[in-house]
Amino acid sequence: MPPASPATCPRKRNLLFAAFVLLALAGPPTFARAAGSPETLSGKPLPEWFKFYPADHKVAIDRTSIEMPDGVKLAVTYYKSADASPEKRVPIVINMVPYRKDDLFYAGDYGMYRYLAERGIACARIDIRGTGGSEGLEVDREYSDAELNDLESCIGKMAALPWRNGRIGMQGKSWAGFNALMMAMRQPPALKALLVAHASEDLYANDVHNWDGVLHLDIFTEEVETESLMPRSPDYVLDKDYFTNRFDREPWVFNYLNHQRDGKFWRDGRSLFTAYDSVKIPVYAIGGLLDGYRDFAVAILDHVKTPIKAEFGPWNHAWPNAGSPGPAYDNWQTAVRWWKQWLCDEETGIMREPKVTAFVRGTIPARDDYETAPGSYQGFNWPIDGIKEESLQLSATGALVAASAKAGTMEIPVDPAAGIDAGSWWGERAPDMKNATAGSLVFDSAPMTAPKVLAGRPMIHLKVAAEAPLANWSVCLEDVHPDGSVTLITGGAFNGSQRESRTAPKPLEPGKFFKADFPLHFTTYTFAKGHRVRITVSNAQFPMLWPTPYRKPTKLALGDGVSSVKLPVLTSPGAPADFLLKPEELPLPSDFKLFSGGALGDAPPPKVSYEGKWVKVLQDEEQHWKIGDTEFYDYESVTYRVDPADPAVAGFYGAGRVTIDHQGRKIEIVTSVDVESDAKDFSINVHRKLSENGAIKGDKSWSRKIPRDFQ
Numbered sequence: 001m002p003p004a005s006p007a008t009c010p011r012k013r014n015l016l017f018a019a020f021v022l023l024a025l026a027g028p029p030t031f032a033r034a035a036g037s038p039e040t041l042s043g044k045p046l047p048e049w050f051k052f053y054p055a056d057h058k059v060a061i062d063r064t065s066i067e068m069p070d071g072v073k074l075a076v077t078y079y080k081s082a083d084a085s086p087e088k089r090v091p092i093v094i095n096m097v098p099y100r101k102d103d104l105f106y107a108g109d110y111g112m113y114r115y116l117a118e119r120g121i122a123c124a125r126i127d128i129r130g131t132g133g134s135e136g137l138e139v140d141r142e143y144s145d146a147e148l149n150d151l152e153s154c155i156g157k158m159a160a161l162p163w164r165n166g167r168i169g170m171q172g173k174s175w176a177g178f179n180a181l182m183m184a185m186r187q188p189p190a191l192k193a194l195l196v197a198h199a200s201e202d203l204y205a206n207d208v209h210n211w212d213g214v215l216h217l218d219i220f221t222e223e224v225e226t227e228s229l230m231p232r233s234p235d236y237v238l239d240k241d242y243f244t245n246r247f248d249r250e251p252w253v254f255n256y257l258n259h260q261r262d263g264k265f266w267r268d269g270r271s272l273f274t275a276y277d278s279v280k281i282p283v284y285a286i287g288g289l290l291d292g293y294r295d296f297a298v299a300i301l302d303h304v305k306t307p308i309k310a311e312f313g314p315w316n317h318a319w320p321n322a323g324s325p326g327p328a329y330d331n332w333q334t335a336v337r338w339w340k341q342w343l344c345d346e347e348t349g350i351m352r353e354p355k356v357t358a359f360v361r362g363t364i365p366a367r368d369d370y371e372t373a374p375g376s377y378q379g380f381n382w383p384i385d386g387i388k389e390e391s392l393q394l395s396a397t398g399a400l401v402a403a404s405a406k407a408g409t410m411e412i413p414v415d416p417a418a419g420i421d422a423g424s425w426w427g428e429r430a431p432d433m434k435n436a437t438a439g440s441l442v443f444d445s446a447p448m449t450a451p452k453v454l455a456g457r458p459m460i461h462l463k464v465a466a467e468a469p470l471a472n473w474s475v476c477l478e479d480v481h482p483d484g485s486v487t488l489i490t491g492g493a494f495n496g497s498q499r500e501s502r503t504a505p506k507p508l509e510p511g512k513f514f515k516a517d518f519p520l521h522f523t524t525y526t527f528a529k530g531h532r533v534r535i536t537v538s539n540a541q542f543p544m545l546w547p548t549p550y551r552k553p554t555k556l557a558l559g560d561g562v563s564s565v566k567l568p569v570l571t572s573p574g575a576p577a578d579f580l581l582k583p584e585e586l587p588l589p590s591d592f593k594l595f596s597g598g599a600l601g602d603a604p605p606p607k608v609s610y611e612g613k614w615v616k617v618l619q620d621e622e623q624h625w626k627i628g629d630t631e632f633y634d635y636e637s638v639t640y641r642v643d644p645a646d647p648a649v650a651g652f653y654g655a656g657r658v659t660i661d662h663q664g665r666k667i668e669i670v671t672s673v674d675v676e677s678d679a680k681d682f683s684i685n686v687h688r689k690l691s692e693n694g695a696i697k698g699d700k701s702w703s704r705k706i707p708r709d710f711q
Contacts, residue, residue, distance in 0.1 A: 038052045038333075038581060039581060039582045040578055040579070040580060040581055040582070041327060041329055041377065041577075041580045041581065041582055042576060042577075042578045042580070044576075044578045046578075046579065047349070047352075047578065047579055049349035049352050050348075050349045050579055051337060051340075051346070051347070051348040051349050052333065053119045053120075053333065053336045053337065053340065054119075055115075055118035055119060056118070056119070056120075057081035057082065057083065057117065057118050057119065057120055058081065058082040058083070058118075059079060059080070059081065059082060059114050059117045059118055060078075060079075060080055060081070060082040060084070060117075061077065061078070061079055061114075062077070062078040062080070063075075063076075063077050063102075064076055064077075064078070065133075065134075066126070066154060066157055066158070068129070068136075068149075068150050068153050069153060072129055072134070072135045072136035072150075073134070073135045074096075074126050074127060074128075074129055074134040074135070074136075074150060074154070075101065075102070075126070075127045075132055075133030075134045075233070076124055076125065076126045076127075076154075077101055077102075077109070077124075077125045078092075078122060078123070078124055079113035079114055079116070079117040079122065079123040079125070080092075080117050080122035080123070080163070081117055081118070081120055081122070084122060084163040085162075085163050086162045086163060088163075089163055089164055089165040089166075090120055090121065090122045090163065090164065090165060091121060091122065091164065091165050091167045091168070091169060091339060091343035091344060092122045092123070092124050092158050092159075092161070092164050092167075092168055092169070093116065093121055093122070093123050093124070093168070093169040093170065093171045093195075093339060093343075094123075094124045094126065094151070094154060094155065094158065094168060094169070094170050094171075095123065095124070095125050095126070095170070095171055095172045095176045096125075096126040096127075096128055096147070096150070096151055096154065096176065096179065097127075097128065097172070097175045097176045097179075098127065098128040098130075098131035098132065098139075098175070098224075098228065099131075099132075099175070099227075100127060100131065100132040100133075100227070100230065100233065101125045101126075101127055101132055101133070102127075102132060102133055102233035102234055102627075103132075103230075103233055103627060103630070103632055103660075104132075104227065104230075104634075105125075106589065106592065106627055107588055107589060107592045107594075107625070109125050110587070110588065110589045110592075111586030111587050111588065112319070112321075112332060112586060113125060114586075114587065115332045115336075115584065115586060116332065116335065116336060116339070119336045120340075120344075121335075121336060121339045121340075121343075122163075122164070123171075124154070124158055126154060128147050128150070129146060129147070129150055130228075130245050130246060130249075131228060132232070132233055133232055133233040133234065134232070135232075135241075135245075136245060137244075137245045137249070138228055138245055138246050138249045140249070140250070140252065140255055141252060141255050141256070142175065142178070142252075143178060143179055143182060143203070143270050147179065148179065148182055148183070148186070148269070151179060151183055152183065152186055152188050155168050155183070155188045155190050155191050156188060156190060158190075159190035165343070165344070166190060167190065167192045167342075167343040167344075168188075168190045168191050168192060168343075169191075169192060169193045169194065169195065169339055169342070169343055170183055170184075170191065170194050170195075170196075171194070171195045171196070171335065172195075172196060172197070172199075173196070173197040173198050173199075173286075173317075173318075173319060174197070174198050174199070174293070174317065176196075177196035177197055177198055177199030177200075177293075177296075178199050178200055178203075178270075180194045180196050180199070181194070181196060181199055181200075181201070181272050181279075181296075182269060182270055182272075184278070184279045184280075184281055184283070185269060185272060185275055185278040185279065186269070186278075187278065187280060191281060192281055192282075192342055192343055193281050193282045193283070193284075193338070193339070193342035193343060194281065194282070194283045194284065195283075195284040195286075195335055195338055195339070196283065196284070196285055196286070197285075197286035197287070197288075197319060197320075198286070198287065198288065198291050198293040198294070198296075198317055199285070199293060199296045200271075200272075200293055200296050201271065201272040201273045201276075201295075201296045201299040201300065202271050202272075202273050202296075202299075203266040203267070203270050203271045204262040204266035204267070204271065204502065205262070205502070206292075206293065206295055206296065207293075208220050208292075208425075209256050210260075211292065211425060211426065211493065211544060211545060212426075212492055212493035212494065212495070212518070212545075213262070213493075213494070213495040213498050213502060214472050214493055214495050214541075214545040214546065214711065215260060215545070215546035215711040216425070216544060216545060216546065217546065217638075217652045217675060218424050218425070218619075218638065219424075219619055219620075219621065219636055219637075219638045219654070221253055221638075221652070221654055221673055222636050222637075222638055222654025222655065222656050222671070222673050223636050223656065224252060225251055225252070225253070225654070225656065225671050225673050225686065225688075226634075226636060226656030226657070226658055226669060226671045227634070227656075227658065228246065228249075228252075229246055229247055229658075229669045229671065229688060229690070230658060230660065230669065231246070231660075231667065235662075236630075236660055236662050236665070236667060238667070238690070238692060238697055243698065247688065247690060247698050247700065248700065250702065251673065251686045251702060253673055253675070253684055253686065254684060254702070254704055254706070257675075257682055257684065257706045258706060260708070260709035260710065260711045261502065261503065261504075261505055261709055261710060262498075262502035262503045263503050272296075272299070272300075273299060273303075276299075276303035276304055276305075277305070279304045279306060280306060281306055281342075282306050282307040282308070282309075282342050283300055283304060283306060283307075283308050283309075284308075284309045284310070284335075284338050285297035285300045285301070285308065285309070285310045285311075286310070286311045286312075286313075286319075286320065286331070287310070287311070287312050287313075287522065288312070288313055288314070288315045288316055288317065288318065288323060288427070289312055289313065289314050289315070289359065289361065289427075289522070289523060289524060290314065290315060290316040290317075290325075290427040290428055290429060291315070291316055291317045291427045292317075292425035292426050292427045292521075293317075294312065294427075294521065294522050295457070295521055295522050297310045297311075297312065297522075298457065298522050301355075301356065301382045307351065308355065308382075309338075309350070309351075309353070309355060309356075309357075310355065310356050310357075310382070311331075311356070311357045311358070312356075312357075312358040312359060312522065312524065313328075313329075313359045313377075314326070314327070314359045314361060314373035314375065315328065316427060316428065317427070319331055319332075321583045321584060321586070322583070324371070325370055325371055325372055325373045325429065326371065326372040326373070327359075327372055327373070327377075328583045329377070329580040329581060329582065329583060330580075330581040330582060330583050330584045332584055332586075333581055333584070334350070334581075337349070337350040338350055353379065353579055354379025354380055354381065354574070354575060354577070355380070355381055355382050356379070356380040356381070356382050356384065357377055357378070357379050357380075357577050357580070358377070358378060358380060358384075358455060358524055358574070359373070359375055359376070359377050359378075359524065360375050360376060360377075360378050360453060360455060360524045360526070360570070360573070360574070361373050361374065361375040361523075361524050361525050361526060362374030362375040362526045362528075363479065363481075363487075363525075363526050363527070363528040363531065364479070364487045364489075364525070365485075365487065366431075366432040366433065366434070366479075366481060366485035366486055366487045367429075367431060367432060368428075368429040368430055368431045369429070370429065375524070375526070376576070376577075377576075377577035377580055378573055378574030378575060378576065378577060379574050379575040379576070379577050380455075380574040380575075384455055384456065384568075384570065384574075385572065386570055386571040386572035387455065387456060387568050387569065387570060387571070388569045388571050389566050389567070389568060389569070390402075390566070390567045390569045391564050391565070391566045391567075392445060392533065392535075392564060392565050392566075392567065393405035393558075393559070393560055393561070393562070393563070393564045394443050394462075394535065394537075394556070394558050394562075394563040394564060394565070395443070395558055395559075396408030396409075396410060396558045396559070398441075398442060398443055398444065399443060399444060399445070399446075400443045400444060400445040400533055400534075400535060400565070401445070401446075403560060404560065405558060405559050405560050405562070406558065406559065407558060407559030407560075407562070408557075408558050408559065409555050409556065409557050409558065410441055410555065410556050410558060411553045411554070411555055411556075412439075412440070412441055412537060412538060412539055412553060412554050412555070412556060413438070413439050413440065413441070413538075413553075414439065414539070414551055414552070414553055415438045415439025415538070415540060415644065416439075416540050416542060416547045416551065416642050416643075416644050416647035416650075417439075417540065417542050417615040417642050417644050418436075418438055418439030418440060418538050418539075418540040418541070418542060419436075419439075419474065419538065419540055419541035419542050419543075419544060419545070420436075420542060420543070420606060420608055420617055421433055421436040421488075422436070422476060422488060422491060422541060422544065423544065424543065424544055424606075424619065425544060426490065426491050426492065426521045426544075430487075430488040432485045432486060432487075433476075433478055433486040433487070433488050434484055434485055434486040436486075437536060439538045439539070439540055440476075440536040440537060440538040441536065441537045441538070441556060442534065442535075442536050443534065443535045443536075443537075444480060444532045444533070444534050445532050445533040445534075446532065447482075447529075447530050447531065447532055448527050448528065448529050448530060448531050448532070448533075449529065450529055451526055451527060451528055451529055452526070452527040452533075452567075452569060453524075453525070453526045453527075453569065453570040453573075454489075454523060454524060454525045454526075454527075454567055454568055454569060454570065455523075455524045455568055455570040456522065456523075456568025457519040457520060457521065457522050457523075457568065458477055458490065458519065458520040458523070458565055458566060458567050458568065459517070459518075459519050459520075459565070459566040460475050460492065460494075460516070460517065460518055460519070460520060460564075460565055461515065461516075461517050461563060461564045461565070461566070462475075462494075462515070462516040462517075462537065462556060462563045463513050463514070463515055463516075463556070463557035463562050463563050464496070464513065464514065464516050464554055464555065464556055464557070465508075465511055465512055465513040465514070465554065465555045465557075466496060466508045466510070466552065466553075466554040466555075467510050467511065467550075467552040467553060467554070468508065468510070468548070468550035468552040468554075469497075469507035469508050469510070469550075470496065470497055470507065470508065470548045470549070470550060470710060471496045471508060471539055471548055471550070471552075471554050472493055472494065472495050472496060472539060472540070472541075472545060472548055473493065473494045473496065473516055473537065473538070473539060473554070474491065474492075474493045474494075474537075474538050474539070474540065474541040474545065475491060475492055475493070475520065475535060475536065475537055475538075475565075476488060476489075476490075476491040476534075476535070476536045477489045477490050477491065477520055477523070477533070477534070477535060477565070478533075478534040478535075478536065479525065479527055479531050479532070479533070479534070480531060480532040480533075480534045481531055482530045482531065486534065489523055489525045490520045490521045490522070490523040490525075491520055491521065491541075492518055492519060492520040492521055493518075493541055493545060494516045494518045495710070495711075496508050496514075496516065497710040498710070499514055499515075499516065505709075505710040513555075513557055524570075533567070535565050537556060539554055540647075542615075542617075542640070542642055543606075543617050543640035543642075543652075546650065546677070546711055547642050547647035547648075547650050548647065548711075549647060549648030549677070549678070549679040549680075549708070550647070550648070551645065551646065551647055589627075591627055591628045592625065592626070592627055593625065593626040593627075594623075594624075594625045594626075595624040595625060595626070596622065596623070596624045597621070597622040597623035597624055597625075597634075606618065606619055607619070613643050613644075613645060614641045614642070614643060615641065615642055615643075615644060616639055616640065616641045617639070617640045617641075618637065618638070618639045618640075619637065619638050620635070620636065620637035620638070621635070621636055621637075622634070622635045622636075629662075629663070630660065630661065630662045630663075631659075631660075631661040631662075632658070632659070632660055632661075633657075633658065633659045634656075634657075634658050635656065635657050635658075636654070636655070636656045637654070637655050637656075638652060638653065638654045638655075639651075639652075639653045640652055640653075641653075648677060648678050648679040649676075649677065649678060650676070650677050651674070651675065651676040651677070652673075652674070652675040652676075653672070653673075653674050653675075654671075654672060654673035654674070655671070655672050656669075656670070656671045656672075657669065657670050657671075665692055665693060666692070666693055666694075667690070667691070667692050668690070668691045668692075669688070669689075669690055670688075670689045670690075671686070671687065671688050671689075672685075672686065672687045673685075673686050674686075677708065679708075680707060680708060681705045681706065681707055681708060682705065682706045682707075682708060683703075683704075683705050684702075684703070684704050684705075684706065685701070685702070685703050686701065686702045686703075687700070687701045688700045688701075
């Protein structure tokens with residue numbers, strides 16, 4: 001059996017699952033409070049306007065289905081107060097994802113939805129058609145027309161249930177945050193508010209398939225292949241419908257690699273940035289400073305004109321109650337107050353809180369194992385008051401200076417395997433970056449004479465040229481400590497072919513300089529006195545970004561007003577966030593037992609190896625658990641490789657295995673997703689094998705070549 005390791009995927013159920021894994025393996029965290037005890041993180045009394053909701057309802061859990069207009073029945077679990085009735089009506093909060101409510105997400109769903117139901121907020125957890133316990137043909141992509149149409153139907157039907165009050169909310173993280181924003185764009189009449197975490201307003205450039213407009217493949221690509229093949233719960237029957245609707249369906253990876261540039265596939269009805277004005281309801285947006293999707297909350301604050309609240313915490317791809325690194329806080333009491341405000345017309349005080357609550361990070365240690373980030377939660381207006389833009393010029397001397405930057409041109413070193421330590425997306429706790437400068441130009445400021453606090457999205461302005469028709473530029477913002485250790489703060493990338501248009505990319509003109517202006521991802525950070533600001537500029541960010549096929553140098557022009565970084569410097573602190581509560585201990589279902597895997601945290605250090613001409617990076621994860629008498633095991637791994645001498649030759653190799661032991665039947669699903677590139681094409685090979693009690697029931701393969709399209 002492969003060794004257990006923390007979850008690695010940006011948009012994966014494992015970090016939700018992992019919050020409960022930690023509790024199951026180690027017991028409740030010491031900082032958690034007892035249920036119903038309103039203790040603040042700061043230790044100060046709650047403001048007088050803060051309305052606290054204790055658990056005052058018994059909970060009924062109802063597993064049933066809801067029929068769509070075409071007759072397909074979607075599996076749904078309702079968590080509601082036991083006394084909900086036409087005489088005691090309650091609002092309903094919807095969450096619809098493909099992550100299987102009866103097994104993969106069972107433990108994670110239970111605690112948070114029970115918490116809400118105990119306080120008079122009913123929750124409907126729905127499996128997308130063709131997944132989990134739902135009938136129907138598996139959809140061919142995330143956020144398909146079928147998925148969104150079903151969601152709209154569910155909202156209408158659930159608003160008419162006899163025990164509801166007619167008002168629907170949508171609450172979700174990641175996938176369920178994405179489709180909640182898309183529903184708001186459709187404006188179904190019964191949908192009255194959203195609470196979303198780690199979502200995206202830009203499905204092409206701020207999503208797991210293309211970071212910053214550059215092709216990205218990660219463990220999600222393999223996981224969605226393996227786990228979408230699991231039979232319908234709760235009986236796990238391998239019948240004709242299973243093969244037609246799931247096993248024989250074409251893998252998603254082909255669909256995504258057929259859309260390597262921005263366009264209708266990514267935009268129409270799915271990317272909020274194309275229609276911010278379509279949102280007419282209140283939105284609560286949550287982003288983690290170590291989560292790749294955090295910028296969506298900035299976009300909503302900037303562009304959506306309804307009542308908005310937003311939070312930025314120090315954690316990863318998790319709800320704040322279980323976020324890592326800490327400090328975490330009880331976002332579920334916050335959720336209850338949000339829903340009571342907008343779905344029940346109760347004055348909860350939540351709109352008296354600051355519009356934005358952000359964790360202003362102190363100086364982060366240069367290591368990837370810290371459990372609690374230094375800093376404090378502070379309340380702000382939006383735009384944040386007291387932000388002063390400070391420009392630092394990139395000098396040919398290798399310095400970052402306020403003025404009088406030496407003019408010149410520098411060649412960026414060529415290293416297609418550069419960037420491993422920065423992780424698999426623009427988040428995660430990174431190790432000491434002091435030895436991660438290969439393939440980069442490095443620019444350092446003078447030591448700080450006083451602390452400097454950042455809050456916002458740094459802007460990068462580069463003047464660059466390339467000899468090849470395609471090149472990417474990647475920039476990291478870092479903190480150089482007096483002892484020489486280096487903390488990664490944030491980063492961003494730019495696909496040079498998209499310099500004029502993302503929908504109509506075009507080749508670079510060899511040797512011709514142009515402006516590459518792009519933001520880094522949202523951050524907060526404090527440079528302590530004596531520390532230095534560092535900017536690194538490279539043409540690779542492996543394995544986060546797929547390498548371009550050319551091993552040719554690029555050039556960076558330097559001097560005053562030529563290439564620079566603009567830092568959002570916070571000149572005055574925000575108000576203390578004394579309304580945040582200590583995290584709540586959420587219960588696990590009594591029939592759930594965890595054996596191994598899924599420790600709370602973000603990606604483990606990648607396993608890097610050098611085999612002949614290849615640089616290889618391995619990431620993997622494992623879970624083993626039991627629900628009642630049914631036992632589950634899930635293992636997924638991905639290996640990346642690149643030839644530094646010929647970056648056109650790169651590869652992604654995913655492998656997955658799921659076993660289900662159910663009523664004397666052992667079902668095993670084994671899959672592989674392999675993507676290799678040369679100078680012109682991607683070659684994709686996908687294999688699936690299904691067995692029951694050792695007998696092969698299904699064996700299917702696909703192979704295809706897809707031309708590279710400015711990637």
